[in-house]
Amino acid sequence: VNDLDDALLAALRASEAAIVVLTPLLPDDFERMSRTFEKRLLPAMPSVAGYTNDAGVVRYWLPKVATTLIEEPRPLVAAVDTLVRAMHEAGIPTRFQIGTFGINAATTVTFLPLAFALDVAGSASALLGDRALLALALDGAREGRELGRMLGTPAPWAEMLTSFVGPTMLKIGAGLAERRSKEAVRYVEMHFGTKMHAQNVVMAEAIATLARTRGLPATALESLARRLRAMP
Numbered sequence: 001v002n003d004l005d006d007a008l009l010a011a012l013r014a015s016e017a018a019i020v021v022l023t024p025l026l027p028d029d030f031e032r033m034s035r036t037f038e039k040r041l042l043p044a045m046p047s048v049a050g051y052t053n054d055a056g057v058v059r060y061w062l063p064k065v066a067t068t069l070i071e072e073p074r075p076l077v078a079a080v081d082t083l084v085r086a087m088h089e090a091g092i093p094t095r096f097q098i099g100t101f102g103i104n105a106a107t108t109v110t111f112l113p114l115a116f117a118l119d120v121a122g123s124a125s126a127l128l129g130d131r132a133l134l135a136l137a138l139d140g141a142r143e144g145r146e147l148g149r150m151l152g153t154p155a156p157w158a159e160m161l162t163s164f165v166g167p168t169m170l171k172i173g174a175g176l177a178e179r180r181s182k183e184a185v186r187y188v189e190m191h192f193g194t195k196m197h198a199q200n201v202v203m204a205e206a207i208a209t210l211a212r213t214r215g216l217p218a219t220a221l222e223s224l225a226r227r228l229r230a231m232p
Contacts, residue, residue: 009033009036012036012037013036016040017040017079018040018042018073018077018079018080019033019037019040019041019042020042020044020070020080020083021033021041021042021043021044022044022045022046024104024105024108024112024203025043025101025104025105025108026105026108026109026203026206026207026210027105027151027210028206028210030043030101030105039073039074042070042071042073042080042100043070043071043100043101043104044068044069044070044071044100044104045068045069045097045100045103045104045107045155046068047062047063047066047067047068047069047092047093047094048060048061048062048068048092049061049187049191051187051190051191059183059187061184061187062091062092062093063157065156065157066093066155066157067093067094067095068087068092068093068094068095069094069095069096069097069100069103069104070083070084070094070095070096070097070100071096071097071098071099071100071101072096072097072098084096099152101152102151102152102153103152103153103154103155104152105148105151105152106148106149106151106152106153106154106158107148107154107155107158108148108203109144109147109148109151109207109210109211110141110144110145110147110148110154110158110159111141111144111154111158112144112200112203112204112207113137113140113141113143113144113204113207113220113221113224114137114138114140114141115192115196115200116137116140116200116203116204116224116225116228117133117134117136117137117140117224118137118188118189118192118193119192119193119196119197119200119228119231120133120224120227120228120231121133122189122193123189123193124185124188124189136220136223136224137220137224139219139220140220140221140223140224142220143211143216143217143218143219143220143221144207144211144221145159146211146216146217147207147210147211147214147216150214150216197228197231200228201225201228201229204221204224204225204228205225205229207221207225208221208222208224208225
């Protein structure tokens, strides 16, 4: 979100192509970009995560429970249809979905509070070992879930994660993940921590502000935002 600045928008104005946005979008950014690009703007929600390891090899994960969604253009845009087909044929389940922005926004505000806390802690083990921070993370997730339900329908995995998972289940799940794939755990720590810290600072404040403007509780979200801002 911190990359959606005026310079990028100016560059996009120079083209007439459809714009598929894979980054998380909150209502203010979506409305700002929609005013500029109208029907060219197609929110999307990715299902694949990847990185380049120290050996220069691209490693990626395709969760079975997730599908990449792209807002269905009306009328259909040939280039975007080709993109969807190409991704699906490459092994990344992808389909058009009307209302993708609402799904993406709701999912984003529902699960990101857990990522904020992971960023603050520095690692999964540090987060799970800090009772106060873990409790704050779960409170933030509950506040985010309430906000998400006002924005759209969160992805089922995000709703389940924040509705039914408590400290004990998180610790069990983290232990299983560590045993099954240490690389995946390290990726999550790196991606949502060091790599995304600047975005986390922006998103935490934006989500807390959005909750307040909607008349929802945001005490935990505001606390997470303060702790992220205070980090060096």
